[in-house]
Amino acid sequence: MLTDITIGQFFPGASALHRMDPRAKLLLLLVLMAAIFVFDTPGGYAALTGLAVALAVSSGVPLSMYLRSLRPLWWILAFTFLIHLCATPGEVFFHIWIFDMTKEGLTRGFFLCLRLALLILFSSLLTFTTSPLSLTDGMERLLRPLKVVGVPAHELAMMMTIALRFVPTLIEETDTIMKAQQSRGADFSTGNALKRVRHLIPILVPLFISSFRRADELATAMEARCYRGGEGRTRMKELHVGGVDYAAAGATALLLAAMGAMKAAGF
Amino acid sequence: MAFIEIEDLCFAYPSERDERRMALDHVNLSVEEGEFIAVLGTNGSGKSTLAKHLNAILLPTSGVCRVAGMDTRDGAHLWDVRQTVGMVFQNPDNQIIAAIVEDDVAFGPENLGVPSDEIRRCVNEALTAVGMTAFQGFAPHLLSGGQKQRVAIAGTLAMRTKCLVLDEPTAMLDPVGRKEVLDTVRRLHRESGITVIYITHFMEEAAAAQRVVVMEGGKVVEDGSPKEIFCRVDAMRKRGLDVPLAAEIAWRLRKQGIRLPEDIVTDEELAVALCR
Amino acid sequence: MPIELKGVTYTYMKGTPFERTALNDVSLTIADGSLTAIAGHTGSGKSTLVQHLNGILHPTKGEALVDGVSLDGKGKENLLARRKVGMVFQYPEQQLFEETVAADIAFGPKNLELPEEEINRRVRSAMDFVQLDYETYKDVSPFRLSGGQMRRVAIAGVLALEPSYLVLDEPTAGLDPRAREELLRRIAELHRKKKLTIIFVSHNMEDIARMAERVVFMHDGRILVDAPPSEAFFAEAEMREAGLAAPPTVALLSRLRAAGLPVEADAFTADEAVKRIAKALQKKKGTLC
Numbered sequence: 001m002l003t004d005i006t007i008g009q010f011f012p013g014a015s016a017l018h019r020m021d022p023r024a025k026l027l028l029l030l031v032l033m034a035a036i037f038v039f040d041t042p043g044g045y046a047a048l049t050g051l052a053v054a055l056a057v058s059s060g061v062p063l064s065m066y067l068r069s070l071r072p073l074w075w076i077l078a079f080t081f082l083i084h085l086c087a088t089p090g091e092v093f094f095h096i097w098i099f100d101m102t103k104e105g106l107t108r109g110f111f112l113c114l115r116l117a118l119l120i121l122f123s124s125l126l127t128f129t130t131s132p133l134s135l136t137d138g139m140e141r142l143l144r145p146l147k148v149v150g151v152p153a154h155e156l157a158m159m160m161t162i163a164l165r166f167v168p169t170l171i172e173e174t175d176t177i178m179k180a181q182q183s184r185g186a187d188f189s190t191g192n193a194l195k196r197v198r199h200l201i202p203i204l205v206p207l208f209i210s211s212f213r214r215a216d217e218l219a220t221a222m223e224a225r226c227y228r229g230g231e232g233r234t235r236m237k238e239l240h241v242g243g244v245d246y247a248a249a250g251a252t253a254l255l256l257a258a259m260g261a262m263k264a265a266g267f
Numbered sequence: 268m269a270f271i272e273i274e275d276l277c278f279a280y281p282s283e284r285d286e287r288r289m290a291l292d293h294v295n296l297s298v299e300e301g302e303f304i305a306v307l308g309t310n311g312s313g314k315s316t317l318a319k320h321l322n323a324i325l326l327p328t329s330g331v332c333r334v335a336g337m338d339t340r341d342g343a344h345l346w347d348v349r350q351t352v353g354m355v356f357q358n359p360d361n362q363i364i365a366a367i368v369e370d371d372v373a374f375g376p377e378n379l380g381v382p383s384d385e386i387r388r389c390v391n392e393a394l395t396a397v398g399m400t401a402f403q404g405f406a407p408h409l410l411s412g413g414q415k416q417r418v419a420i421a422g423t424l425a426m427r428t429k430c431l432v433l434d435e436p437t438a439m440l441d442p443v444g445r446k447e448v449l450d451t452v453r454r455l456h457r458e459s460g461i462t463v464i465y466i467t468h469f470m471e472e473a474a475a476a477q478r479v480v481v482m483e484g485g486k487v488v489e490d491g492s493p494k495e496i497f498c499r500v501d502a503m504r505k506r507g508l509d510v511p512l513a514a515e516i517a518w519r520l521r522k523q524g525i526r527l528p529e530d531i532v533t534d535e536e537l538a539v540a541l542c543r
Numbered sequence: 544m545p546i547e548l549k550g551v552t553y554t555y556m557k558g559t560p561f562e563r564t565a566l567n568d569v570s571l572t573i574a575d576g577s578l579t580a581i582a583g584h585t586g587s588g589k590s591t592l593v594q595h596l597n598g599i600l601h602p603t604k605g606e607a608l609v610d611g612v613s614l615d616g617k618g619k620e621n622l623l624a625r626r627k628v629g630m631v632f633q634y635p636e637q638q639l640f641e642e643t644v645a646a647d648i649a650f651g652p653k654n655l656e657l658p659e660e661e662i663n664r665r666v667r668s669a670m671d672f673v674q675l676d677y678e679t680y681k682d683v684s685p686f687r688l689s690g691g692q693m694r695r696v697a698i699a700g701v702l703a704l705e706p707s708y709l710v711l712d713e714p715t716a717g718l719d720p721r722a723r724e725e726l727l728r729r730i731a732e733l734h735r736k737k738k739l740t741i742i743f744v745s746h747n748m749e750d751i752a753r754m755a756e757r758v759v760f761m762h763d764g765r766i767l768v769d770a771p772p773s774e775a776f777f778a779e780a781e782m783r784e785a786g787l788a789a790p791p792t793v794a795l796l797s798r799l800r801a802a803g804l805p806v807e808a809d810a811f812t813a814d815e816a817v818k819r820i821a822k823a824l825q826k827k828k829g830t831l832c
Binding site (some may be wrong): 176183205 | 632640655
């Protein structure tokens with residue numbers, strides 16, 4: 001069901017991760033994502049996987065939710081693994097029809113999948129522990145210096161806020177529309193690809209119409225509450241970089257240094 | 268000078284195919300500070316269009332709309348007008364902007380450029396006034412319809428609004444939510460003397476007002492106390508509007524020749540009249 | 544043969560922290576040709592319940608049967624059973640999508656793969672029934688209509704499936720008094736003339752009092768009351784628990800009784816209430832009040 005999607009969901013809590021400044025979390029996420037690509041050795045992967053698991057446990061969010069966040073990518077992961085398993089030249093350990101599976105492919109496929117999974121896990125760590133609003137707030141502050149080169153930081157952040165706010169509403173609405181069209185005999189699950197795309201029309205048209213109506217009403221409501229763009233706007237919640245953030249940054253720096261040393265030593 | 272003054276207000280939607288059909292047709296209305304007015308009328312009678320003029324979402328095609336002495340067409344006062352008159356709309360889902368209750372309530376004052384600790388105070392006061400303090404950290408989609416509308420009311424109160432315009436705020440709610448919203452509005456009116464303009468289809472809500480305005484075809488056709496309006500059962504029905512059950516029953520009993528006073532509107536009054 | 548729910552339990556988002564039991568061991572039989580109203584406030588489980596009646600939701604535990612056939616299953620039999628129940632959702636006008644009124648109403652019959660003439664016949668008769676003139680409206684875009692008309696188009700879209708049972712979820716929500724009155728009259732007629740079995744979900748006690756032959760009150764995923772109106776609306780403790788108020792006529796007559804007028808309170812329309820009061824006044828003439 002549609003309501004089973006967990007990517008982008010926020011789980012309120014009070015862990016150290018929850019208390020961190022969104023800007024610090026965003027920057028550290030970028031650093032860790034880069035680290036996934038830089039430290040592409042077994043030792044590096046082991047360290048990063050360890051970190052991801054430790055953070056997931058400390059976040060207080062049920063671990064099953066992290067596994068669930070990987071579920072939509074299941075096919076991509078399996079596909080990546082199989083491609084590399086069969087397309088990497090090297091020592092063949094199994095042969096079937098025209099496919100040669102190699103030991104090198106096995107290792108490479110495994111690490112590539114791990115890399116993808118880590119990317120998702122680190123992102124989930126961010127979204128699960130950061131309210132959408134403070135996330136967009138963090139993004140706005142980080143992008144603000146880019147305003148001089150024409151990046152509309154406030155507008156982007158406002159769009160994100162509204163998009164996030166309406167995700168649950170629109171999921172619910174899609175669900176209702178699907179049920180209603182099913183009640184009128186629509187069938188979304190059989191037929192070839194073309195037929196299935198055609199079956200989407202009775203869902204997409206009502207959804208678009210209602211989204212436009214919502215957008216229109218929301219714009220009126222925002223105007224009625226004196227919205228006039230980012231100029232002169234203040235915020236109730238000012239962001240504060242605190243001890244937790246410095247500690248996290250320090251810990252990350254130490255970890256990266258250690259991993260750098262390990263990589264230099266050949267692990 | 269009255270708090271809100273509407274003189275010869277006409278309005279036609281620019282996209283209207285039939286140019287002559289006015290959404291508002293020479294409306295005259297004045298509202299004193301601290302009044303509680305209910306506006307009745309069928310769909311398409313111009314109620315919502317009128318409401319949107321009160322905080323300059325729409326501007327008159329001709330005629331004048333003044334709020335606290337400010338002409339709504341005067342761009343220099345636009346934000347003052349919108350701060351003075353707060354709006355609550357019908358669909359609770361389409362007026363909550365933020366993903367957390369307290370952030371949404373803060374949206375108005377943030378737009379006004381209020382300093383951050385001052386906003387916090389406004390938000391806390393507004394949430395207390397509508398009894399939603401316990402939900403300040405909630406995501407809006409987890410609230411009931413009535414709770415969402417109370418958050419929307421808090422969002423206007425946080426701007427220290429003087430007048431609350433509610434456009435069918437309960438049309439999409441269940442009876443529990445309807446009562447929540449009406450009770451909140453009545454309490455705000457009673458305790459902080461806020462001016463209320465309340466558009467509705469529900470008679471029990473209109474009966475709570477001090478004054479009822481009936482609209483039809485873009486015109487104000489009746490304006491009086493709930494008693495005066497509701498005892499004209501025949502006229503109301505012809506306009507496609509309801510009256511409270513007690514008024515209707517009293518009217519029918521009178522038609523059968525039973526002698527009853529003309530001004531019965533509530534169950535209580537009917538009971539007193541029948542058991543003299 | 545009736546619709547039956549046997550010990551139905553339904554849990555949303557099972558296995559997540561958001562798990563919630565919306566229905567708890569509910570059993571209900573809807574007799575052929577009846578008009579049943581289901582009332583309860585938001586979150587009482589009433590919408591979840593009716594979505595079991597045409598197999599949109601399948602019970603986590605228990606079973607749902609129409610004419611003795613389970614709604615759960617991939618067989619032809621099960622499909623036909625599901626199709627016997629037409630379902631009009633809340634704010635059904637939000638599901639309109641075709642370019643013309645006629646095309647939108649034809650969507651259901653087309654999915655049933657009926658022949659062209661049969662589809663046309665059904666579209667005409669459905670439009671006729673909701674009082675939209677075929678020639679005037681067939682080629683009009685549904686999005687150009689008024690709210691009340693759009694709702695009638697949406698209901699016609701379900702009627703065109705020619706179901707034997709019709710479920711309506713809050714059919715009058717958001718309509719103005721005139722449109723509401725008209726729609727209720729149409730529904731009553733569907734029941735009376737077409738002998739359709741109707742289940743209608745509402746929190747509007749006035750509508751329920753006027754329409755229903757049988758009333759079900761839901762609370763917290765359970766059925767609290769299942770009785771004819773003459774009993775249901777006087778089950779004060781249960782109504783309070785379910786957060787429901789007595790219909791206006793019952794409240795008014797009870798108030799008159801409390802004030803000393805010897806009047807029966809079981810009137811569910813204004814007409815009936817007037818008759819009861821007139822009768823009580825006759826009786827009272829002889830005695831002192």
